[in-house]
Amino acid sequence: MTIKTAISIDAELFEKAESMARTLHITRSGLFVLALKEYLRRHEDMEMYDALNDVYRDGPDTAERALNRRRKARHREVVDGQW
DSSP states (O other): OOOOOOOOOHHHHHHHHHHHHHHTTTTTTHHHHHHHHHHHHHHHHHHHHHHHHHTTTTOHHHHHHHHHHHHHHHHHHHTTTTO
């Protein structure tokens, strides 16, 4: 299902959109749909990025740091003498 809508944009942006649509061989509506989808995807990505930053802001806790030390030590044992 599609919904018809009207938007107001300045003339210069309209001309650029018109030119881009011709270059891509799509309608103006198709161009606006692509642009909106891309904008929404980027916004969702930024929300996820911000959420991940919130989770990891404090850094690893004591247990994670200990696990990382053991993991690095084990890695050194495995690769020792290989290079």
